[in-house]
Amino acid sequence: MGASRTNGSRTNGSRTDGSRTDGSRTNGGFDVDALLADDTVGIVVCCGSGGVGKTTTAAALGVRAAEAGRKVVVLTIDPARRLAQSLGLTVLDNTPRAVTGLDLGQGGRLDAMMLDMKRTFDEVVEAHATPEKAAQILANPFYVAVSSSFAGTQEYMAMEKLGQLRAQADREGTWDLVIVDTPPSRSALDFLDAPKRLGSFLDGRFIRLLAAPAKAGGRAYLKVFSAGVTLATQTLSKVLGGQMLIDVQTFVAALDTMFGGFRERADQTYALLKQHGTAFVVVAAPERDALREASYFLDRLGEEGMPLAGVVVNRIQRVAAPGLTAARAAAAEESLDDAGAGESTTADLLRLHAEVARTAARHAAVVKRFRTGHPGTPVAEVPAASRDIHDVEGLRTIGDALAAG
Amino acid sequence: MSDTAPAFPGVRLHVVTGKGGTGKTTVAAALAMALARRGQRVLLAEVEGRQGIAQTFDVPPLSTQEVRVLADGSGGEVWGLAVDAKAALLEYLQSFYKLGRAGAVLEKVGAIDFATTIAPGVRDVLLIGKVYEAVGRTTGSKRGRGDLAWDAVVLDAPPTGRIGRFLNVNAEVADVAKVGPIRSQADSITRMLRSPRTAVHAVTLLEEMPVQETVDAIAEIEGLGMPVGAIVVNQVREPLLGEAGLARVAKAAESPRSRGALAKEVTAALGTAGVRTTAALVDGLLAEATDHADRVALEAEQREEIAAAGRPAYDLPWLPDGVEGGGLRVLADHLLEQGMV
Ligand SMILES: Nc1ncnc2c1ncn2[C@@H]1O[C@H](COP(=O)(O)OP(=O)(O)OP(=O)(O)O)[C@@H](O)[C@H]1O
Ligand SMILES: Nc1ncnc2c1ncn2[C@@H]1O[C@H](COP(=O)(O)OP(=O)(O)OP(=O)(O)O)[C@@H](O)[C@H]1O
Ligand SMILES: [Mg+2]
Ligand SMILES: [Mg+2]
Numbered sequence: 001m002g003a004s005r006t007n008g009s010r011t012n013g014s015r016t017d018g019s020r021t022d023g024s025r026t027n028g029g030f031d032v033d034a035l036l037a038d039d040t041v042g043i044v045v046c047c048g049s050g051g052v053g054k055t056t057t058a059a060a061l062g063v064r065a066a067e068a069g070r071k072v073v074v075l076t077i078d079p080a081r082r083l084a085q086s087l088g089l090t091v092l093d094n095t096p097r098a099v100t101g102l103d104l105g106q107g108g109r110l111d112a113m114m115l116d117m118k119r120t121f122d123e124v125v126e127a128h129a130t131p132e133k134a135a136q137i138l139a140n141p142f143y144v145a146v147s148s149s150f151a152g153t154q155e156y157m158a159m160e161k162l163g164q165l166r167a168q169a170d171r172e173g174t175w176d177l178v179i180v181d182t183p184p185s186r187s188a189l190d191f192l193d194a195p196k197r198l199g200s201f202l203d204g205r206f207i208r209l210l211a212a213p214a215k216a217g218g219r220a221y222l223k224v225f226s227a228g229v230t231l232a233t234q235t236l237s238k239v240l241g242g243q244m245l246i247d248v249q250t251f252v253a254a255l256d257t258m259f260g261g262f263r264e265r266a267d268q269t270y271a272l273l274k275q276h277g278t279a280f281v282v283v284a285a286p287e288r289d290a291l292r293e294a295s296y297f298l299d300r301l302g303e304e305g306m307p308l309a310g311v312v313v314n315r316i317q318r319v320a321a322p323g324l325t326a327a328r329a330a331a332a333e334e335s336l337d338d339a340g341a342g343e344s345t346t347a348d349l350l351r352l353h354a355e356v357a358r359t360a361a362r363h364a365a366v367v368k369r370f371r372t373g374h375p376g377t378p379v380a381e382v383p384a385a386s387r388d389i390h391d392v393e394g395l396r397t398i399g400d401a402l403a404a405g
Numbered sequence: 406m407s408d409t410a411p412a413f414p415g416v417r418l419h420v421v422t423g424k425g426g427t428g429k430t431t432v433a434a435a436l437a438m439a440l441a442r443r444g445q446r447v448l449l450a451e452v453e454g455r456q457g458i459a460q461t462f463d464v465p466p467l468s469t470q471e472v473r474v475l476a477d478g479s480g481g482e483v484w485g486l487a488v489d490a491k492a493a494l495l496e497y498l499q500s501f502y503k504l505g506r507a508g509a510v511l512e513k514v515g516a517i518d519f520a521t522t523i524a525p526g527v528r529d530v531l532l533i534g535k536v537y538e539a540v541g542r543t544t545g546s547k548r549g550r551g552d553l554a555w556d557a558v559v560l561d562a563p564p565t566g567r568i569g570r571f572l573n574v575n576a577e578v579a580d581v582a583k584v585g586p587i588r589s590q591a592d593s594i595t596r597m598l599r600s601p602r603t604a605v606h607a608v609t610l611l612e613e614m615p616v617q618e619t620v621d622a623i624a625e626i627e628g629l630g631m632p633v634g635a636i637v638v639n640q641v642r643e644p645l646l647g648e649a650g651l652a653r654v655a656k657a658a659e660s661p662r663s664r665g666a667l668a669k670e671v672t673a674a675l676g677t678a679g680v681r682t683t684a685a686l687v688d689g690l691l692a693e694a695t696d697h698a699d700r701v702a703l704e705a706e707q708r709e710e711i712a713a714a715g716r717p718a719y720d721l722p723w724l725p726d727g728v729e730g731g732g733l734r735v736l737a738d739h740l741l742e743q744g745m746v
Contacts, residue, residue, distance in 0.1 A: 050425040051614070080614045145526065149570055184425055184566075186455075206515035231507055232516035235498065239587055240520065240527060320696075321689025324680065332678035339677065345667065346674035348650035349690045355645055356693050386699035388613045 029405035030310030030378035036065040036177075041279050043166060043272065044179045044309070047188040048283035049293045053314035053382075055079045056389050056398060057283050058181040059087065062110050063099075063392060064399035065177055069106030073165055073175045077115045077158060077183045082390035087112045094119045096165070101392045111175070120157040120164075121147040124265070133254055142244070142251040152194030154183040156266065159195050163269040188282065188297040192273075192304070195266050206232070210249050279309035286316050286363035291370045298374065310378035312402065313367050317359040318383040326357035380405050411443070411746050412717055413634055416604045418540050418597070419559045421637075422568040422622060423608030424615040428639040430457035431728050432608045432721065433561040434483075435736035439746040441481030442737060445556035448539050449474070450486045452532040457561060458485040461733065484555075486539070490521040493531040501586050526577025530591055533574055536560055537594045540602070565607065565622040572598055572605070573629050604634030609711070611638060611704040616711060623714050635745055636716050640723040644701045646694060651701060654694045667691070719745045 035041060046058040055076055062074035073096045079089060087099050089112055096111035104110075125143075126134045137143050147153060162180050169175040182191040209229050237245055272278060280301055284294035294311060301308050324332075333342075333350035341347060371379055382401040389398055413419070421433040430451070437449040448471065451458050459466045462474040467487040475483040494517060495508050511517050520527050540558045545551020563571045570577065575595045578587055597603060605626050609619040623633050646654065657664040668687050675682045711718055721739050724732045740746050 081617060082613070186425060204515055204519060206519040209514060228510040228514045232511045232514045235507065235511060236516055236520060239498070239501075241587070319689070320692035321686050323683065323686050323689070328680065332675065332680045335678045336674060341674060341677075343647070343649075344670075344674060345646075345650045345653050346671045346678075348646045349671060349694055350678075352645040352697055353690055353693055356697075386696035387703055390613075 030312070030380035030402075031405070032061070032064070032310070032380060032399075032402040033068070035279060035309050036061065036068055036070065039070075039176060040277055041309075042169070042177060042277040043162065044177065044279050044281060045162075045182065045191075045273065046180065046281050046283055047182050047191055047297060049188055049290060050184045050186055052283045052285045052290060053312070054184075054283050055083070055181045056395070057281065057312055057314065057382075057402070058179050059083065059112070060389075060395040060398035060402060061281070062112065062179050063102060063395045064403065065179070066099075066108040066110035067103050067106065067396075069108040070177045071109045071175045072111070072177045072179060073169070074110065074112045075115060075158070075161055075165060075178070075180045076112060077154070077181045079114065079181075080388065080390065082388065084114065086391040089114045092116050092119075094123070094161075099392070109175075115154070115158055115161055117154050117157040118148045120161050121153065124160060129254070137251065137254045140247055140251045140254070142247045152190075152198040155185070155191050155194035156198045158183055158191070159269045159273075160265065163265065163272060166272065187293060189300055192300065195270070207248065207252055210245065210252060274305050274307075276307065279307055281309050281312060283312045283314055286313050286367055288366055291366055295370070295373065298377065308377070310380060311370075311374075312380050312382060313370070314382045315384035316363045316367070316381050317356060319353075319357050319360045321353055324353060324357070326354045326361065329354040329357065410744065412744055413604050413746075415601055416634070417553075417555075417557055417602045418536070418604070419557065419634065420562045420568075420572070420603065420605040421560060421608060422562045422565055422605060423637075423639075424566075424610075424618045425564045427608045427610050427615050428637075428721075429564065429608050430455075430461055430561050431733070431736065432606075432637050432639060433559050434458065434461045435721070435733055435740055436606075436746065437483045437557075437559040438475060438477075438733060438737035439740040440557050440559070441475060441477045441483045442479060442741060443746060444477070444479040444481045446481065446554075447483045448486060448555045448558045449483055449561065450488050450536055450539065450558060451561040452488045452536075453561075453563060454487065454489065456487060458487065461728065463729070488532050488535045490528045490531045491517055493535045494521055497531065497534070526574065527587070529571050530574045530578055530587060530594070533571070533594055534590055537590075537597055540597065562605075565618040568605070568622055569625040569629060572626065572631060599630045599632075601632060604632050606634040606637055608637045608639050610640050611707045613703075613707065616707045620710060620714055623716065633716055636711055636714060636718045637721060637740075637745075638711065638718055639721045641720045642723045644697075646697060646701070650694070651698050654691070654698045657691065658695050658698075664691070717745075719743045 035044070044058075044061060046054045046061070048054045055078070058074055058076060059079070062072050066072045076084075076087075076089065079087070084090070086101075088097055092114055094113065094116040096113040099110045099112050102110055122138055125137050129137060158180065162178060165175070165178045169178060182188070185191070210233070233245060282294050282297055282301075284290045291313070298308060298311070329350045333347050333354065336342060336344060336347045336350070367379070367381065371377075380402050382398060385394065385397065387394075389395060419433075419436055421429050421436065423429045423432070433449060437447045440447045449458055456466045458474065462483075462485065464472070464474050464485070467485050469487065469489045469492040471484045471486045473482055474485040498508060498511075508517075521531065522528065536558060539555060542554040543551040544554055562568055574591045578591045607619040607622055609615040619636060623636075626633050644651070653663070653667055657667045668691065671687050671690065672682050675687070680686075719740060720743070721736050724735065726732065728736065
């Protein structure tokens with residue numbers, strides 16, 4: 001990729017490798033450097049639907065913020081292997097480690113970690129139960145299944161880890177900015193919804209009923225339903241095996257003491273997301289469906305009162321030879337063809353350019369429509385690099401593009 | 406339609422997985438359509454409650470009933486089914502326990518919700534159990550008698566990250582059900598999934614992460630003793646520079662002299678084609694070509710990874726106008742031409 005970085009040009013937004021798809025800044029642009037320089041912002045959450053560049057954006061923001069002097073920790077989730085390697089994320093031990101190869105002349109730092117979902121869950125249990133009780137829970141087959149495979153656990157644990165990192169940052173002063181990536185999922189909304197869903201499952205009626213006999217309130221409740229519950233337990237025992245229900249019962253009983261703790265934590269982290277110090281960055285691809293998905297997410301953030309910093313439209317096709325339209329390139333290619341030079345390299349270049357220009361025009365059109373539909377929403381456009389982004393240099397390039405708006 | 410012999414003749418269950426968003430639903434639909442074009446009666450099933458089939462075939466949302474979504478002139482048909490764990494459990498309880506009204510009670514106390522959403526593994530057993538039922542279903546009154554109801558079943562399966570766990574129902578229920586009907590059904594399901602009647606196909610793009618996930622998933626599925634089918638490379642874009650063009654661009658990127666010569670040639674040729682040429686324009690065209698060559702090189706690397714997996718691979722083109730309208734048919738044609746079906 002072209003754009004090279006010179007030291008000290010951190011806030012220099014000029015770029016040479018292509019024009020913006022929308023020359024105007026009607027949306028006020030997305031001033032990423034201002035966001036990263038704002039020391040009241042302590043959490044940045046990168047959201048978006050699957051594969052759009054959440055992890056890349058989170059890492060790029062981390063690098064840029066650290067090189068601008070902030071003390072940053074980035075929580076990544078399932079990063080691409082090569083990117084993980086170049087960030088030094090080779091052990092999955094749930095601990096942030098320093099990223100090397102950065103220019104930290106401004107006094108910043110960058111630590112990065114990969115989320116280990118199961119381990120995070122285990123740690124919550126360990127923190128809230130006596131050692132014996134914790135051991136009992138961790139060995140429970142029902143717990144093992146929920147903590148390692150339940151849809152939503154990853155989102156829940158990402159939020160939990162975010163809460164932990166933020167608390168550690170406040171307690172120890174290690175970091176002043178926590179940047180979080182979100183799990184790959186079809187919809188960005190999953191990140192907001194899944195933890196609640198998990199919570200309500202764990203808190204679900206049937207589970208409560210199973211655990212209820214020990215409790216007075218439960219008994220009264222049970223009376224009403226007792227016939228039904230007995231039937232249900234019997235049937236499920238037949239189908240699923242009695243052991244499973246016993247496991248569930250012991251799990252719920254063991255967890256009961258810390259259950260309040262669980263919910264409270266989830267609620268606290270959720271509340272954290274609404275606070276002033278939090279900023280959501282929504283990443284999207286320059287495709288109609290992806291931008292529609294982003295719109296839903298923006299609406300949702302608005303409803304929840306969660307602070308949006310801006311939208312990043314990632315992997316936009318750029319035109320390096322803007323002087324020539326797709327149509328004129330195609331016409332020129334045709335005339336070379338007529339002249340018997342259809343196989344020449346020049347004809348190839350013209351064909352390629354026509355395609356590039358068409359794609360760029362399509363991207364520009366959907367982005368423009370999105371901007372029009374969301375006046376007042378800051379939007380940054382990041383060009384598609386021709387190679388994967390897998391090292392610090394690549395992340396800097398993305399950071400430069402982000403800052404250029 | 407080509408006369409190539411189909412690559413998976415004995416296969417009755419095609420499982421289609423891949424990284425999220427690579428085109429699992431699209432490819433499963435195209436595969437089902439291709440099979441129907443060969444005159445087969447095909448059931449296309451989805452298990453994630455996403456209504457992907459309805460969207461792809463542009464029909465109203467599917468219920469838990471099988472609905473015909475396509476009739477081919479050859480007599481082949483595609484029927485769609487959105488498998489729902491709750492409905493499957495109720496159906497299951499009904500057929501094994503003649504549960505009758507009690508189903509409503511189970512629902513009321515939250516037991517159905519519990520069993521289909523949170524009880525470990527149960528959900529997957531139910532979902533895949535329904536697919537298993539369809540694969541073995543016959544027109545006779547008893548399983549195994551009469552004609553098979555479906556010539557083939559195509560499953561739009563969960564993504565690579567979850568596919569191993571999803572298919573490995575045996576291990577999933579092992580902790581839950583040691584004996585009983587769920588256990589024995591899990592055993593039969595696993596037997597089917599490990600037999601040559603099943604093929605697990607993976608969809609990928611020519612990008613690093615999807616290819617990596619595909620390679621990992623193939624290893625995982627092989628480890629489970631299940632037959633891996635094809636790798637379907639989706640959204641393939643033809644290189645716009647020929648071999649010669651790519652070679653010249655690569656050389657120009659390395660040697661200023663080659664670059665100078667190429668720029669001169671391009672300038673002259675553009676002139677004859679009536680384009681007003683500036684140095685910036687030529688620089689721009691060459692920059693685009695270099696980027697393109699980079700991408701082609703990256704894709705070639707991914708091709709190597711795919712080849713190393715040692716599975717038959719089929720290409721589907723990128724459709725600039727999407728799969729709506731006739732797009733799906735174009736993709737089905739490609740599968741037929743390349744002999745996947
Ligand atoms: N601007 C860009 N130009 C070129 N490649 C990019 C760009 N942004 C991201 N990529 C590449 O796209 C791929 C997907 O990016 P990334 O992993 O960041 O997406 P994600 O949203 O985190 O995906 P998932 O939903 O799977 O977690 C990676 O291989 C990455 O290198
Ligand atoms: N060959 C193709 N050309 C153009 N667009 C395509 C092609 N294949 C798929 N698409 C489009 O890409 C998007 C994703 O495809 P699809 O829904 O099939 O993926 P998926 O793997 O099932 O996704 P998910 O993981 O969300 O279920 C859809 O909008 C689809 O129309
Ligand atoms: Mg990611
Ligand atoms: Mg799908």
